[in-house]
Amino acid sequence: MPTWWVRKSGKNKDDNHLVQSQTRCVVDKSSRRISVDKKGNGDPPVTPSRCTPRCSREFAGASGFSGFDSDEKKYHPLPRPSLSSSVPNDHVSGSVSGSASVSSVSSSGSAEDQSQLTSSRGHCDVKSNAVAASPKAGTRPTSPLHNRLSGMSLESSTGRNDDGRSSEYHPLPLPPGSPTSPTVVLPSSPTSPSGVQGSWIGGGPEMSPLGFSKWKKGKFIGSGTFGRVYQGFNSEKGKICAIKEVKVISDDKNSKECLKQLNQEINVLSQLCHPNIVQYYGSELSEETLSVYLEYVSGGSIHKLLTEYGPFTEPVIQNYTRQILAGLAYLHGRNTVHRDIKGANILVDPDGEIKLADFGMAKHVTAYSTMLSFTGSPYWMAPEVVMHKNGYTLAVDVWSLGCTILEMATAKPPWSQFEGVAAIFKIGNSKDMPEIPDHLSNDAKNFIRLCLQRNPTVRPTASQLLEHPFLRGPSTRVANTSMPKDASPRFYDGSCIQPTREPPYSGRHPVFHTIKSPSRENVRAITSLPVSPCSSPLRQLGPAYKSCFLSPPHPSYAFPVQDSGYNLAEFAASPFRFKKDTMMEPSSYRAQAPNSPLRSRLV
Numbered sequence: 001m002p003t004w005w006v007r008k009s010g011k012n013k014d015d016n017h018l019v020q021s022q023t024r025c026v027v028d029k030s031s032r033r034i035s036v037d038k039k040g041n042g043d044p045p046v047t048p049s050r051c052t053p054r055c056s057r058e059f060a061g062a063s064g065f066s067g068f069d070s071d072e073k074k075y076h077p078l079p080r081p082s083l084s085s086s087v088p089n090d091h092v093s094g095s096v097s098g099s100a101s102v103s104s105v106s107s108s109g110s111a112e113d114q115s116q117l118t119s120s121r122g123h124c125d126v127k128s129n130a131v132a133a134s135p136k137a138g139t140r141p142t143s144p145l146h147n148r149l150s151g152m153s154l155e156s157s158t159g160r161n162d163d164g165r166s167s168e169y170h171p172l173p174l175p176p177g178s179p180t181s182p183t184v185v186l187p188s189s190p191t192s193p194s195g196v197q198g199s200w201i202g203g204g205p206e207m208s209p210l211g212f213s214k215w216k217k218g219k220f221i222g223s224g225t226f227g228r229v230y231q232g233f234n235s236e237k238g239k240i241c242a243i244k245e246v247k248v249i250s251d252d253k254n255s256k257e258c259l260k261q262l263n264q265e266i267n268v269l270s271q272l273c274h275p276n277i278v279q280y281y282g283s284e285l286s287e288e289t290l291s292v293y294l295e296y297v298s299g300g301s302i303h304k305l306l307t308e309y310g311p312f313t314e315p316v317i318q319n320y321t322r323q324i325l326a327g328l329a330y331l332h333g334r335n336t337v338h339r340d341i342k343g344a345n346i347l348v349d350p351d352g353e354i355k356l357a358d359f360g361m362a363k364h365v366t367a368y369s370t371m372l373s374f375t376g377s378p379y380w381m382a383p384e385v386v387m388h389k390n391g392y393t394l395a396v397d398v399w400s401l402g403c404t405i406l407e408m409a410t411a412k413p414p415w416s417q418f419e420g421v422a423a424i425f426k427i428g429n430s431k432d433m434p435e436i437p438d439h440l441s442n443d444a445k446n447f448i449r450l451c452l453q454r455n456p457t458v459r460p461t462a463s464q465l466l467e468h469p470f471l472r473g474p475s476t477r478v479a480n481t482s483m484p485k486d487a488s489p490r491f492y493d494g495s496c497i498q499p500t501r502e503p504p505y506s507g508r509h510p511v512f513h514t515i516k517s518p519s520r521e522n523v524r525a526i527t528s529l530p531v532s533p534c535s536s537p538l539r540q541l542g543p544a545y546k547s548c549f550l551s552p553p554h555p556s557y558a559f560p561v562q563d564s565g566y567n568l569a570e571f572a573a574s575p576f577r578f579k580k581d582t583m584m585e586p587s588s589y590r591a592q593a594p595n596s597p598l599r600s601r602l603v
């Protein structure tokens with residue numbers, strides 16, 4: 001069994017070692033995720049996006065728990081828990097200062113992620129709703145984190161304190177778009193003695209009358225790189241949820257990283273509402289843990305299904321792919337990139353409905369920003385990510401989708417015959433296309449090839465791919481038994497709401513092609529040129545590999561090689577064909593000398 005497929009714990013240890021020692025990339029314990037941060041030096045300033053009707057809600061998620069920088073010298077804002085002590089009303093409202101505090105801690109790519117997310121929401125006034133929205137709004141919590149972070153042990157497996165008492169919880173925010181969605185946002189607290197700034201996650205009447213969380217933690221489902229997942233139960237509504245939990249341990253680097261990831265997930269998910277994206281219900285901070293409450297998807301992940309039942313048939317692949325794309329089109333329509341699309345992060349409910357999950361890597365992209373961090377799971381990673389170019393776009397998800405389709409067809413990801421660094425080389429520095437199983441239809445093969453084009457600017461967008469014949473073929477009709485019953489976003493109790501920032505859905509089925517994909521202008525702005533191979537993790541491998549740094553752009557950046565029997569030109573000529581971006585034409589690239597200053601920071 002190839003090492004990539006072994007479950008996380010303890011697997012690929014040798015491989016991890018190899019990657020870490022040779023490339024200084026960080027490879028997680030599963031070796032399926034690599035992270036390389038690059039300093040955001042010289043980044044253009046992030047311009048806040050315009051205020052939308054949902055901004056106040058977004059503040060609740062964004063301004064609260066503001067992320068953790070891996071740089072130990074910097075402050076690490078933590079949620080401000082508990083509602084126990086009083087606070088003057090003027091602290092409860094007003095334009096949020098959270099973004100400022102976030103920005104102040106941002107220097108790495110990861111922290112920059114946070115600041116971008118927050119900055120984009122940073123100019124909305126939440127004053128008017130603040131006090132009215134929550135009965136608790138007139139009280140300001142003290143931050144038990146101050147005590148906790150000075151070294152308390154936080155091990156508990158029950159979700160309750162070891163003495164049996166419940167922790168104090170944050171009220172849960174209502175789902176996005178809720179008319180009564182609370183908008184209480186507290187300004188950042190002064191820095192605590194432990195050097196941690198406090199801020200508050202969300203708010204809302206999701207506490208029981210006694211002040212305890214309505215959510216009860218149930219059986220353990222599984223653990224990921226950044227936390228443990230449990231089943232949960234809403235004691236008032238009788239609804240099941242998934243609880244993603246991270247322990248808050250002071251002065252623990254790992255805990256901070258996990259908290260940062262979970263906060264990232266909260267920031268992104270709290271703004272999303274789509275049938276093919278796992279629904280965010282709320283989050284709470286107790287004395288010991290940060291918990292995120294999510295829609296429970298009982299079927300498990302595509303990865304799990306593949307492990308248990310083997311490769312999927314083409315109709316199933318079609319069906320799942322279409323739903324994944326629907327979720328991606330929605331996400332990309334909000335200029336948000338998932339960055340970690342793979343079977344393990346795509347859940348399936350018992351009806352075969354797909355839910356994109358695990359948004360810990362997701363990031364909002366603005367026209368003025370470039371994505372600088374190198375993060376994700378290597379086998380599903382796009383070449384431009386592997387090569388750590390000066391910016392990449394929503395197109396990275398399309399590449400990963402192509403890899404996921406291959407994963408569904410073969411029960412293993414592309415390049416799985418290669419280990420660690422070798423796989424990274426193959427993806428980033430070869431012209432090779434991963435093997436596509438022969439048994440797939442020509443439509444399927446063509447679809448995969450379109451996704452796996454090395455030049456991100458010629459990759460079709462998610463919306464464009466929804467129109468591809470592969471998803472419209474006869475087998476789609478056979479397999480299409482579980483399209484979302486209702487494409488409208490939903491409250492956590494199942495009722496539907498209309499998205500505020502999205503083109504309205506018409507009727508019972510989503511009109512996905514109306515979702516506006518980011519303009520090519522934006523893509524240009526996002527994608528900084530030239531290609532900068534010097535920032536690639538491959539560069540860390542030393543002089544022996546330097547020849548690759550001066551390589552001209554791959555010829556494979558041209559339209560992909562034709563597969564026998566399928567007329568790719570026909571697809572290229574179709575109305576939804578994407579345009580080539582002349583900005584990314586090979587002549588636009590400038591080679592960078594291998595001894596140019598290294599601009600990336602590998603952690």
Ligand SMILES: Nc1ncnc2c1ncn2[C@@H]1O[C@H](COP(=O)(O)OP(=O)(O)OP(=O)(O)O)[C@@H](O)[C@H]1O
Nearest residue numbers: 221222223224225229242294295296297301344358
């Ligand atoms: N909303 C959910 N409903 C049901 N199960 C879930 C839900 N979210 C996650 N899980 C399950 O919990 C386990 C851990 O998920 P998590 O997202 O933390 O990690 P992962 O995706 O497996 O790995 P990684 O974090 O490395 O990508 C997985 O088995 C996943 O299928």
